[in-house]
Amino acid sequence: MDKFCSPYDRRRLCLAIALGLAIPLCSQAETAPGSGATSASDAANQPAADSGQDAGASSRQAPANPTQLGTVIVTANKRDERLQDVPMAVSVLDEAHLERQSANSFADYATQMPGLNTISSGQGWTQLVLRGITSGSHQPNATVGTYIDDTPYGSSTIYAAGSMLTPDIDPSDIERIEVLRGPQGTLYGSNTLGGLVKFVTTPPDTTQASGRIGVDANSVDSGGNGFGTHAMANIPLIADTLGLRVNAYARTDPGFIDNVNTGQKEVNEAKVRGGRAQLLWTPSEKVSVRFSALAQNLSSDGLANGGIDLDPNTMQPIYGWDKQNRAAGTGMFKVKYRLYDLSISDDMGWATLYSTTSYGTLRLNQSQDLTSLFGPMLNTIFGVPNGGYAEVQPISLNKVTQELRLQSPADQAWEWRTGLFFTREHTVDGQTITSFDYNTGAPIALPTLGVVSVGPAIFKEWAGYGDLTWHATDRFSILVGARYSSDQTTYTQTNTGILTGDSSFTTRGSDHPVTYLFNPSYKFSDDVMAYLRVASGFRPGGANVGVPPGLGAPLTFDPDKLTNYELGLKALMLDRRMSVELNAFYIDWSKVQLTSTAGGFSFLGNGGKATSEGFEASWRYNPGRGLTLWANATYTDAKLAQDNPPGSVYGLKGDPLPYVPKWNANLGVDYNFPMGSWSGFVGGNFSYVGRRAAEFNTQPAPRYYLPGFNDLNLYAGANVGNWTFKVYAKNLANKHGITSVWPETQSSIASPFNATVQTPRTIGVSATVDF
Numbered sequence: 001m002d003k004f005c006s007p008y009d010r011r012r013l014c015l016a017i018a019l020g021l022a023i024p025l026c027s028q029a030e031t032a033p034g035s036g037a038t039s040a041s042d043a044a045n046q047p048a049a050d051s052g053q054d055a056g057a058s059s060r061q062a063p064a065n066p067t068q069l070g071t072v073i074v075t076a077n078k079r080d081e082r083l084q085d086v087p088m089a090v091s092v093l094d095e096a097h098l099e100r101q102s103a104n105s106f107a108d109y110a111t112q113m114p115g116l117n118t119i120s121s122g123q124g125w126t127q128l129v130l131r132g133i134t135s136g137s138h139q140p141n142a143t144v145g146t147y148i149d150d151t152p153y154g155s156s157t158i159y160a161a162g163s164m165l166t167p168d169i170d171p172s173d174i175e176r177i178e179v180l181r182g183p184q185g186t187l188y189g190s191n192t193l194g195g196l197v198k199f200v201t202t203p204p205d206t207t208q209a210s211g212r213i214g215v216d217a218n219s220v221d222s223g224g225n226g227f228g229t230h231a232m233a234n235i236p237l238i239a240d241t242l243g244l245r246v247n248a249y250a251r252t253d254p255g256f257i258d259n260v261n262t263g264q265k266e267v268n269e270a271k272v273r274g275g276r277a278q279l280l281w282t283p284s285e286k287v288s289v290r291f292s293a294l295a296q297n298l299s300s301d302g303l304a305n306g307g308i309d310l311d312p313n314t315m316q317p318i319y320g321w322d323k324q325n326r327a328a329g330t331g332m333f334k335v336k337y338r339l340y341d342l343s344i345s346d347d348m349g350w351a352t353l354y355s356t357t358s359y360g361t362l363r364l365n366q367s368q369d370l371t372s373l374f375g376p377m378l379n380t381i382f383g384v385p386n387g388g389y390a391e392v393q394p395i396s397l398n399k400v401t402q403e404l405r406l407q408s409p410a411d412q413a414w415e416w417r418t419g420l421f422f423t424r425e426h427t428v429d430g431q432t433i434t435s436f437d438y439n440t441g442a443p444i445a446l447p448t449l450g451v452v453s454v455g456p457a458i459f460k461e462w463a464g465y466g467d468l469t470w471h472a473t474d475r476f477s478i479l480v481g482a483r484y485s486s487d488q489t490t491y492t493q494t495n496t497g498i499l500t501g502d503s504s505f506t507t508r509g510s511d512h513p514v515t516y517l518f519n520p521s522y523k524f525s526d527d528v529m530a531y532l533r534v535a536s537g538f539r540p541g542g543a544n545v546g547v548p549p550g551l552g553a554p555l556t557f558d559p560d561k562l563t564n565y566e567l568g569l570k571a572l573m574l575d576r577r578m579s580v581e582l583n584a585f586y587i588d589w590s591k592v593q594l595t596s597t598a599g600g601f602s603f604l605g606n607g608g609k610a611t612s613e614g615f616e617a618s619w620r621y622n623p624g625r626g627l628t629l630w631a632n633a634t635y636t637d638a639k640l641a642q643d644n645p646p647g648s649v650y651g652l653k654g655d656p657l658p659y660v661p662k663w664n665a666n667l668g669v670d671y672n673f674p675m676g677s678w679s680g681f682v683g684g685n686f687s688y689v690g691r692r693a694a695e696f697n698t699q700p701a702p703r704y705y706l707p708g709f710n711d712l713n714l715y716a717g718a719n720v721g722n723w724t725f726k727v728y729a730k731n732l733a734n735k736h737g738i739t740s741v742w743p744e745t746q747s748s749i750a751s752p753f754n755a756t757v758q759t760p761r762t763i764g765v766s767a768t769v770d771f
Helices: 007-030 095-100 106-112 371-382
Strands: 090-094 116-120 126-130 144-148 174-181 195-201 210-220 225-238 242-253 270-281 287-300 308-311 333-347 352-369 387-407 414-437 450-471 476-496 503-511 514-525 528-539 560-573 578-590 593-598 601-606 609-624 627-640 663-675 678-689 709-720 723-730 738-743 753-757 762-770
Touching: 090 095, 095 174, 106 116, 106 126, 106 663, 106 678, 126 144, 371 387
Parallel strands: 144 195
Antiparallel strands: 090 174, 116 126, 116 738, 174 195, 210 225, 210 762, 225 242, 242 270, 270 287, 287 333, 308 753, 333 352, 352 387, 387 414, 414 450, 450 476, 476 503, 476 514, 514 528, 528 560, 560 578, 578 609, 593 601, 609 627, 627 663, 663 678, 678 709, 709 723, 723 762, 738 753
């Protein structure tokens, strides 16, 4: 029984949140015409108000009533729109919310977004999951896309660990993070089966200079200390025409895991360094040019070795919640993000032309301990009493994208958009099995065990898309859209060594997926809208990886595709002091990409079907000046609709998809109050992640399940002139939430398992000055 609340209590809490949110919304929909909603004519005389799905969705435009919810502008449809007017499920966290909670990574804020879960094997190694669309932590390709402004970032293929190397950008000086739930294949392309996470950066201000400097210090329970600094400068180079914005940050994220074999402490400590520079040129009111450069480095001596050793039968640690047993000299993890993009817009009156050009790179270098996997076999074969084995893996990804988009003004009966998209990815992945003394790390001379050279793998995609919105009346609109893609892949692999055998081969593949969108919406009033959304998405297929020809494995694999059916309702009420959003969805997923085996080699194949259905409810309320309350709850039932085929991971019809909790919930509060000539603030949030099935087994056997966990975060601070001082606590109840598990041995059910756990209780302080 959980000391904070029992699993049954938490399920009742989730259901109570969902039902509680539905009641006022239904009532509002029935009484909308006389409910006090602001009319269109009244809206012209006062700022509009809107709501996000989270407390962080603060005002970009001061509301007429200080207790009203502020207007949130999003670019989910690649237009600036009120969040309330977007006919799909979108959640927003803005800069103020992220700063209040001292959020540095997905682990700090993902649980606050409805429908969003993470499968994390450590910092920098995280898979995002929306609406339950995942086949497990080792699926090779992402089902959630990542954008930075209008630029896709990260791999679209299986050749660069695209599902786990999700760019976890430090959110300092980020204007907001938008999470688009449901497939976005028509407008955003591949790898958006579950949805999209979009980092929207703060553009340069060409009217006035400003700056910010902040420092942060924190300490982890039974672990180390962390430190951080960040700085931003905004400089108008030419008034109202040319501006430069630069931000830089450096932080040390404290470790909390000790290696019992080597005696090393806090091996999972990580150092993050990065920055971004943006130059904005607006030669006229019609033309805008923005160039941006982003860089971020993450390095650690122990993150590649994941977390702790776990007994899967009891879900209890073997050495302790902060202990692991790993070979000496392993665990190094380094990842570097680079992104350069040029965005141009030209308003020609009848339409606006947009061009986005980008060049991005990703570099990974890691050394992972595989002694438990290979040691029992190889130590017996070679008569080595204490042999250790590791996989050294460098990955290099270069990606170029170009998008041209032409779209009409939004204020016309027939609103249209059309675009062309091109991307080229070049990937090289090397994997070498090394041998050494387990305790000391000293090399042991053995025959070549395994050297795999993956690549170059070259992926090209051409796509054309378009959509048309018919505003039949002031209330009723219908949006339809389609996208055609042509993908080509060339893949080369060379193997040598006793574990892999000797081979060299090149394989090619191509496919031509089509996605579509049907999205009618109806506004009962300016503040109440219902919508229907039928949308599809896909992941690219291509040349298979890992298997030499002649073993009976397919040389290529097909795209997997899904269709999402969604019904939603959004409302503002109580003089725009309360917002509620409800949606229900059903997803058909076909040709699910699954890991399979042949001749001892792993490769990618297509399984059968899976489904995901559920609902999401969000609520936000300003009951009085300075006080904001929010809550959300998500129910997701994601499962196989067919047995997995022979040779792939073991799963039967009705089995749950991995790592998808039936219930998620979040409750939060933020209160601002005067303190004489100063002001203060206090707040926090409580989140709950339900029980989840672990990975599919590679052999017929019952699945393991991860227990649910909760997270309590609090903060308090004061604004003193231009200074802000804050104290905060993350995971205050010090819960041991397990975020992923994976077998360390050849068997998918034998102990020990490698388990990654959430960071223990962290207490910190920060100070920031604006000038």
